[in-house]
Amino acid sequence: MGSAIVLRDVGFAYDGQMVLQHCHLDIEEGAFVLVTGPNGSGKSTLLKLIAGVLCPDCGEILILGQPPPHPGMGYVPQYASLRANHPVSVLGVVLMGLTTPSLGCHYSARERERAHRALMAVGLAEMAQRRPDALSGGQRQRLLLARALVSEPRLLVLDEPSASLDHEGRQALTTILGRQHGITVVLATHDTTTFAALATQVLAMGHPGEQAMALHQAS
Amino acid sequence: MSTWELMHHGFMQRALAGALLASLACGVIGSLIVVNRMLFVSGALSHASYGGIGLALFLGWPVMPVLYGFTSVMAVGLWRLRRRYGDDEAWLGAMWSAGMGLGAILVQLTPGYAPDLGGYLFGNLMTISPADMWLSSSILLLGLLIIAGGYRMWALFSADPQYAQSRGLPVAALEGVLLVLSAWAIVVVLQVAGLLLAMALFSIPALLVHHRARSLGTMMVLTALLNAACSLGGLWLAVWLDVSPGPAIVSVACFLLIVDLLWRRYRPH
Numbered sequence: 434m435g436s437a438i439v440l441r442d443v444g445f446a447y448d449g450q451m452v453l454q455h456c457h458l459d460i461e462e463g464a465f466v467l468v469t470g471p472n473g474s475g476k477s478t479l480l481k482l483i484a485g486v487l488c489p490d491c492g493e494i495l496i497l498g499q500p501p502p503h504p505g506m507g508y509v510p511q512y513a514s515l516r517a518n519h520p521v522s523v524l525g526v527v528l529m530g531l532t533t534p535s536l537g538c539h540y541s542a543r544e545r546e547r548a549h550r551a552l553m554a555v556g557l558a559e560m561a562q563r564r565p566d567a568l569s570g571g572q573r574q575r576l577l578l579a580r581a582l583v584s585e586p587r588l589l590v591l592d593e594p595s596a597s598l599d600h601e602g603r604q605a606l607t608t609i610l611g612r613q614h615g616i617t618v619v620l621a622t623h624d625t626t627t628f629a630a631l632a633t634q635v636l637a638m639g640h641p642g643e644q645a646m647a648l649h650q651a652s
Numbered sequence: 653m654s655t656w657e658l659m660h661h662g663f664m665q666r667a668l669a670g671a672l673l674a675s676l677a678c679g680v681i682g683s684l685i686v687v688n689r690m691l692f693v694s695g696a697l698s699h700a701s702y703g704g705i706g707l708a709l710f711l712g713w714p715v716m717p718v719l720y721g722f723t724s725v726m727a728v729g730l731w732r733l734r735r736r737y738g739d740d741e742a743w744l745g746a747m748w749s750a751g752m753g754l755g756a757i758l759v760q761l762t763p764g765y766a767p768d769l770g771g772y773l774f775g776n777l778m779t780i781s782p783a784d785m786w787l788s789s790s791i792l793l794l795g796l797l798i799i800a801g802g803y804r805m806w807a808l809f810s811a812d813p814q815y816a817q818s819r820g821l822p823v824a825a826l827e828g829v830l831l832v833l834s835a836w837a838i839v840v841v842l843q844v845a846g847l848l849l850a851m852a853l854f855s856i857p858a859l860l861v862h863h864r865a866r867s868l869g870t871m872m873v874l875t876a877l878l879n880a881a882c883s884l885g886g887l888w889l890a891v892w893l894d895v896s897p898g899p900a901i902v903s904v905a906c907f908l909l910i911v912d913l914l915w916r917r918y919r920p921h
Binding site for chain 1: 687689800801802803804805807808810811812813814815816817818819820821822861862863865866867868870871
């Protein structure tokens with residue numbers, strides 16, 4: 434199996450404050466990697482670099498052999514990234530997962546069908562015409578997962594997907610993630626116990642200021 | 653003379669066409685401004701456009717083409733500043749004041765009689781020339797084509813810029829294009845409401861629709877229709893009361909907003 438994610442000597446700083454330095458990483462396709470570490474250790478920054486939301490100050494990142502952002506990647510940011518009170522339906526949010534940098538005005542019937550299937554997969558099909566503001570925290574998280582899954586990605590990157598979820602919400606999330614066979618998953622979380630059964634590897638980030646980043650097999 | 657009889661005059665027909673053009677600009681581009689939380693950016697650009705008015709008068713050039721050029725340059729300048737130094741509101745304040753200051757100096761330095769600036773400050777639909785109408789129509793058509801052609805990208809960019817970046821969308825370029833489109837929409841609306849009242853037409857109808865629409869496209873269409881209704885109502889009110897159309901149109905929009913607020917507060921459940 435080839436590499437899904439490769440980082441070579443990657444560094445990144447916010448306003449001169451180093452967050453990641455000399456980072457090397459090689460994640461194989463099909464792995465389920467939990468990214469753990471204290472607040473400020475750079476978990477979200479690492480995921481944003483992988484997703485192509487941020488550009489590294491130095492070094493090289495390859496996602497499935499190409500620099501990010503990669504079309505075969507599904508990214509689940511923290512819910513706050515979706516603007517509150519935005520005029521969009523739940524179905525509309527999922528359709529965004531099929532948007533690419535190209536001209537186009539409408540979504541085809543086939544694309545709508547795919548979006549409906551993605552909503553069914555996360556148990557939100559009946560809420561397709563609601564606005565996302567009307568959903569609970571757990572439902573919103575599943576909505577963002579549906580948006581990432583609708584493009585049938587080879588790599589799934591999730592940033593704190595279980596934050597603010599109750600026990601039932603976490604269970605629903607792990608069930609859906611457990612069904613994604615063959616997809617490489619990189620998931621940043623403080624909540625390692627919820628995803629322990631799914632994880633094949635753990636990437637432990639060092640404390641803020643330290644540059645240690647260790648990838649090891651999940652126990 | 654009744655409003656219907658007035659409609660037979662060319663200036664009134666142009667006033668109506670100008671109002672409908674502005675409604676389209678407010679509906680489509682204004683909706684993008686509101687959902688992208690750029691209302692104060694448009695406020696800064698509309699006030700800074702006074703510099704363009706002063707420049708045109710000082711040079712003795714036609715005002716509208718100079719205004720389109722001036723506000724476009726300001727929009728690109730603002731975009732560069734925000735990309736380089738961060739999204740700081742202070743830039744908006746600086747641009748707001750700098751444009752107005754420049755305009756005031758240039759108007760005072762303009763030789764001859766001081767021109768009447770009331771139409772630029774509060775709008776005057778009745779004085780739109782055919783040349784201005786064609787220029788605004790062409791520029792607005794170009795803006796609408798840009799939005800319609802990339803509607804899927806605009807919808808994603810507006811809802812979740814971070815996710816848009818992860819899908820490979822050119823977020824920085826879209827932000828720059830939106831600023832220039834805002835500048836164009838502002839000049840179209842200036843003819844209706846003037847630079848002091850333009851923000852009302854961007855914000856009030858969009859506020860009425862924002863929480864009800866389930867897609868950006870629906871919001872654009874409903875906001876344009878609502879703006880058109882306010883414009884027609886305002887024009888009728890202006891003829892009836894013999895006042896300027898701009899303030900009358902804004903008054904109609906404000907009245908609808910108050911009715912909506914009362915409805916939301918006291919509607920039967």
